[in-house]
Amino acid sequence: MLTVIEQVLTPAEINEFxxxxxxxxxxxxxxxxxxxxxxVKHNQQxxxxxxxxRKLSHHLLQRLGSHPLFVSAALPERIYPPKFNRYRDGGHxxxxxxxxxxxxxxxxxxLRSDLSVTLFLTDxxxxxxGELTIETGFGTQQIKLAAGDLVLxxxxxxHRVEPVTRGERVSSFFWVQSLVADDGKRSxxxxxDQAIQGLTPDRPPQDPELLRLTGVYHNLLRTWASV
Ligand code: NI
Numbered sequence: 001m002l003t004v005i006e007q008v009l010t011p012a013e014i015n016e017f018x019x020x021x022x023x024x025x026x027x028x029x030x031x032x033x034x035x036x037x038x039x040v041k042h043n044q045q046x047x048x049x050x051x052x053x054r055k056l057s058h059h060l061l062q063r064l065g066s067h068p069l070f071v072s073a074a075l076p077e078r079i080y081p082p083k084f085n086r087y088r089d090g091g092h093x094x095x096x097x098x099x100x101x102x103x104x105x106x107x108x109x110x111l112r113s114d115l116s117v118t119l120f121l122t123d124x125x126x127x128x129x130g131e132l133t134i135e136t137g138f139g140t141q142q143i144k145l146a147a148g149d150l151v152l153x154x155x156x157x158x159h160r161v162e163p164v165t166r167g168e169r170v171s172s173f174f175w176v177q178s179l180v181a182d183d184g185k186r187s188x189x190x191x192x193d194q195a196i197q198g199l200t201p202d203r204p205p206q207d208p209e210l211l212r213l214t215g216v217y218h219n220l221l222r223t224w225a226s227v
Contacts, residue, residue, distance in 0.1 A: 001187040002134065002141060002153045003073045008063060008119060009148040017056055017121055021084060021170060024052045029085060029093075040094025043161070046084040057081045060119070060172060072193045073152055075186060077227065078111050078177040080104055082119070087130055088168035093161040095135075100155070102175060113155035113175040114183070120145040120171050127167030134159045152176070154183045179225040189224070192217050 009017065029043040046053050060082045064070050081104060087093075102111050118132055124144050131142040132151065135158040142162075143151050153159070155175060180186040196213050203210050 001183060001190070002136065002143070002151060003190070004143075004145060004149060004151050005067070005069050005073070006146070006149045008067060008070070008150050009060075009121075011148070013059075014121060014147045018170065020052050020056060021046065021086075021121070024084070025050050026086065034099060037096045040096060040160075043085050043087045043091045043093055048081070048083060053084065056084065056172075060174075068197075070150075070152075072197075073186075073190050074115055074117075074176045075179040075189065075221075075225070076176045077179045078109070080111055080113075080175040082172045082174040084121075084170070084172050086168050086170045087161060087164040088127075090163045090165060092129075092163040095158050095160040097158055098155045098175065111175060111177045112181065114178040114181050114186075115152050115176040116155045116157075116159070116173070117150055117152050117176060118143070118171050118173050119148075119150040120169075121147055122168065122170045123147045127169045128165045129162045130164040130169035131162045132159060133162060156183075179227060180221070181226065182224070185220075185224045189217065189221060192220070 025047040026044040027047055029045045030038040030041045032045060033041045061079060064076070064079065070076075080102060098113050098116050100113060102113060103109065104111065124146065131144045134141045134143065134153050145151060178186055180189060192213070196210065196217060199210060199213075
């Protein structure tokens with residue numbers, strides 16, 4: 001399932017992020033890729049160890065942790081601290097699959113990547129190309145979102161970033177280990193949760209059908225979650 005979540009950051013926050021990122025310490029993205037991925041990766045990444053990277057990453061983690069739609073869609077157990085990249089001058093990232101298992105925090109924490117996330121930080125009018133192209137069971141999808149919007153997609157999917165032929169594309173990207181590893185089961189839970197949320201405003205708090213549906217949601221989650 002691909003899920004788009006709009007306006008995760010406000011325009012003021014995006015400006016602040018872009019301003020901070022402009023004076024960041026950018027490195028060749030190939031340095032942080034595995035041997036196979038490095039040969040197709042042509043972009044730049046912000047060094048993780050700088051104050052700017054830590055501050056922006058922390059800000060995003062806080063926002064995501066309290067974002068109802070993100071939590072409902074991802075059911076996050078662990079989130080890789082958000083990283084930042086930029087593409088320009090024809091920069092692109094050829095077709096690849098993200099690594100299944102990753103370590104962070106100096107190798108102290110291990111994460112299974114269930115979901116990959118890209119948060120767009122550049123207005124789509126400011127650059128050409130740079131679409132995130134994802135191969136799904138329903139064909140190829142091209143994603144290019146407004147600044148502040150993010151897309152969640154299964155880390156198992158083949159994907160690439162098309163060459164940026166004008167301007168630059170700045171994004172944050174990270175991975176989520178979900179309480180529910182299976183994409184199909186997680187999608188069902190998301191649909192059910194969203195349907196319950198949709199019904200809730202029209203019904204009294206103790207509405208019996210709503211209580212039963214909420215029970216079904218939690219009992220499915222209990223069955224499928226690994227903690
Ligand atoms: Ni990737």
